[in-house]
Amino acid sequence: MVNNDSKQVDRIFTYAIPKELLEKIDLGFRVKVPFGKGNRMVYGFVVEFYDVIDASIKKIKYIKSMCDDFPVLREKDLKLITIMREKYLCTYIECIKTILPNGMFKGISNKVKNVIRTGENLKDRFCKEPYVLIYNIVKKNEGKFNKNELSKKFSVSMSSINTMIKHGFLEQGKLIVNRYNERQYKAYEEKILNDDQKKAVDMILNCKKNISLIHGITGSGKTEIYMNLVSIMLQQGKDSIILVPEIALTPQMVERFKGRFGKDITVFHSKLSLGEKYDEWLRVKNGKVKVAIGARSAIFLPFENLGLIVIDEEHETSYKSESDPKYMAKEIAILKSHIENCKVVLGTATPCIETYYEAMRDEVELITMNKRADGASLPKIEVVDMREELMNNNRSIFSRKLFSSIKEKIAKKEQVILFLNRRGFSTFVSCRKCGYVFKCSNCDIALTYHSEGDYLSCHYCGNKQKALRVCPSCGSKYVKYFGIGTEKVEREIKKYFPKVNTLRMDFDTTRKKDSYENIYNKFKNGEADILIGTQMVAKGLDFSNVTLVGVIAADLSLNLPDFKSAERTFQLITQVSGRAGRGKKKGEVVVQTYNPDNYSIKCAASNDYDDFYKKEITIRRDMNYPPFSNIFCINMSSENENLLIKNIQNVAINLKKIISKNDKIELLGPCPCVISKIKNNYRWQIILKGDINNKYARKIKKLVYEIVKYDYNSIRISMDINPINML
Missing domain, CATH: 3.40.50.300 (P-loop containing nucleotide triphosphate hydrolases)
Incomplete structure (x- = not known):
């Protein structure tokens, strides 16, 4: 697989391995390869090996070099990528970019700092001040500072430092700088579990399905159950991933988990810099941490001995990715459970309908908790x-x-x-005289008034403009802020x-x-x-x-x-x-x-x-909505509205021919989306509802791209099975 976003090259390419790499290379390694007619150097990922070259390949190219001294993808990851590509109608490289830290594709690696260390023992004329002073300072702060920092912090001569380096009494070395949070937290003592909590832990550990739903009211002590399970996993030498739906919840979880288990817990979410994400990922990859807390993307961290995945507030829509691959964290957790044989715990006071339906059908172990842990009453x-x-x-x-x-x-x-x-x-601004509504020039959405800064903003494209006191349509001053x-x-x-x-x-x-x-x-x-x-x-x-x-x-x-x-x-x-x-x-x-x-x-x-x-x-059930059916949403957008309408109508005509013999699938549309324009792109959609499996969905995807292929560069296509919203 090569690092190219084009859907036309979404396949596995064959390269020869040079002799000098034969003993080093393995599955999952990231390599540099020449690609295309111009032999442009791109990243590639080793996913398969062949003993015999396919006879149809005339001029085979060679791998140029290895990018890392370790495989960035595990065999377990490769299995997951293959399933995700089929399930979420995406490409190999989209899956790989989701699993690996973003910084890896932007040249991010270990942050290295030049530092000063002691060398040979002082002798002869160097046993005098200021050399003894500098030597002792460096010895006390071995490998912490570079030359400039040493000179400024301790007010010592740069010339003397350079002289000592020249004669070998000081040495310059490399130090890998950690870009992750090593902050210490106040101890969070282990609590004695009540009977409901003990029962929940036992049911999860003994569950043959490996998938459990804790339906516990707010305050029922679900977090303490998670921590107890993590403790058991650590005793068994196993790793754990704890997912929370919002970054806002991460500080609270980190505070509790690090207070209980110490600082060696990785925290992984979108607010981290590229370097911080890379370092946290690498800590997991190298087995330096056993527990991760984070938002949706933390589900892909490469723990080698994964024993537990917890998805707190499992009903939250933020667990669904809005970009390709449009995965749901719960579905990935269940896939990983099958691949890595780990426990999955879903916790919430308000399970999503689909999850609870699975529990009612005994596909998921249901654990009900109707009392608050401390005996307090609900508000x-x-x-x-x-x-x-x-x-x-x-x-x-x-x-x-x-x-x-x-x-x-x-x-x-x-x-x-x-x-x-x-x-x-205010949620929208309107003229009371003529009814004009202030809308975004790029999107079919009313502008929101923000008093701090006195401006109007579009919450879809981010467009801002100074608030107006006069209606641009009729010139009246009767401008009112509603909502x-x-x-x-x-x-x-x-x-x-x-x-x-x-x-x-x-x-x-x-x-x-x-x-x-x-x-x-x-x-x-x-x-x-x-x-x-x-x-x-x-x-x-x-x-x-x-x-x-x-x-x-x-x-x-x-x-x-x-x-x-x-x-x-x-x-x-x-x-x-x-x-x-x-x-x-x-x-x-x-x-x-x-x-x-x-x-x-x-x-x-x-x-x-x-x-x-x-x-x-x-x-x-009456409306044939999930969980009784699947909804397949085909969303198409373009700056050229006429071209868009022509193509989506053509898609609909051909889809009707395919599903005409299938009374279990209903086609709705094509029609404009509820928000019919975003960022100057007009938006239309087709919705299919019914018995749609992955194989059928891929057949539809192939048809859509075949129809739109001549206008592909002008039309953006998005397909999603069971989308979170259809606005």
């Missing part, structure tokens, strides 16, 4: 009908109940979390509670590398009274002094044009509600909605997952 959830608030002339974003509860908790020195799944100040975002919630809180300290956790406040951890630590340490955030605050976070959670607008996720909207609403309300009352103080939750009778909101308010599941699975 009381009160649903407020915002229609009644309007009838009572309350036009504030806070209901009377939520406002009074915030006031009460602040007076008691307790903390509050306010959740709104939309960032910015609310996290910025507006923060401003309203400061207006009503000027002495209260607030923190905001959303995409805008967490762009910098350590911002998640800084916000987490400040709130944990009581430096803020109210945390306002998007879905980042809805999962996993554990603050003992939070006694009130306010859900500002529960309808935002409910009104999305997606068959999973009810499920996501139930999950979000249940998860964010679980942040309240996790300490000794009782918690309460206020859910504001214009749709209080919806079953997802009513079930979340009563914390009744089983009732929600029964209602939702009935709808899914």
Whole structure:
């Protein structure tokens, strides 16, 4: 396989091995090879060996050199790559680039620093000052500093240092600089498991299926179960991977795991630099660490003796990749379980419908935990009908109940979390005279107003423009900001509670590398009274002094044009509600909605997952949605709308011919996507729903590319089986 993104070269190429490499090269090695008519040097990966050259190959090329002194891919990885390519309709190189650290393709390797060490013992005229002083300093700080650092830090002569190097009393050497976190954490003592936790650990260890689902309410002690399992794996000499859905949760998990097991735990997520990722990957590759904590991509870390994969909050959509290969972390974990014979534990208070359906069919071991670990009760959830608030002339974003509860908790020195799944100040800006809506010039999406900086922003392409006070369509000054975002919630809180300290956790406040951890630590340490955030605050976070959670607008996720909207609403309300009352103080939750009778909101308010599941699975069965079918989404985009429409209509005509004899597959479309334009590209889609397996999907992919081949450079094609959203 060669490092070339073109789908036309997505195959295995044959190269000869030069004699000098015969004894060194093996499966999984990265090599440099001449490729194409111009023999341009590219990376290649050794995936197969042949004793006899195929007779059809006339002029075989030779491998030029090896890039590393170790194989970057294991045989287990090669098996996984082959399966992923078929399952996710992607190329070999897309799989390889997903498994290996990005820096490896951009020239990143070990960071090396020149350092000074002691050489021969001092003698003759060198036994005098300043040579003795310099020699002793270097001896005390062996291999820590280079010449410049030594001279500046200890105020010693550079000339004397150079003289000592010249005569061999000091030597210059190389030091590999570690680019990973070696910070020490406060000890996190092991807790005695309660009966439910002990039972869960036993069931997981003795599960013949190797796949377990812990359906445990918020605060039921799932993290302590994970840590107990990791401890058992370490005793058995096995490795563990712990996945969390958001980087925001990583600091909390790292704090606990490193506090329990020491510093030698790798942390792997997208906020790391290319160098940091490479070093963490290499630590795993070299067997220096036995445990990894991270977001989705950590699932591919090359542990040699993998015994356990934990996917915390398994229902989260962030476990699905939006770029090729469009993998789901849970599916990769199950594949690795078959390849590497390891345990997989899925944990959540709100399992995704498909996972729970598998548990009901006994395909996954189900472990139910209905009590909080410390005996605390679940918070009381009160649903407020915002229609009644309007009838009572309350036009504030806070209901009377939520406002009074915030006031009460602040007076008691307790903390509050306010959740709104939309960032910015206003969700759209419109002219009240002519109805003009300020939209992005590149995308079919309304611009969001941000008060900090006074600008309008597109949350899809990132386009920004200065906020206007005059309508560009009719020239009127009746420009109004509609809807609310996290910025507006923060401003309203400061207006009503000027002495209260607030923190905001959303995409805008967490762009910098350590911002998640800084916000987490400040709130944990009581430096803020109210945390306002998007879905980042809805999962996993554990603050003992939070006694009130306010859900500002529960309808935002409910009104999305997606068959999973009810499920996501139930999950979000249940998860964010679980942040309240996790300490000794009782918690309460206020859910504001214009749709209080919806079953997802009513079930979340009563914390009744089983009732929600029964209602939702009935709808899914009646509508033939997953888990009763697969959805295959074909998305095509282009700057040339006419060319796009012509091609996608042609695809649809040919697909109808293929599925006309198959009454188990339904074709919907072609039609514009809900968001019909992003970054100046028009977007159309076709949706196939029904009994679609991997083989059938690859047949469809081949057909689509065959039809579009003459316009391939002008049209972007994306295909996904069971996409997270179809907007």
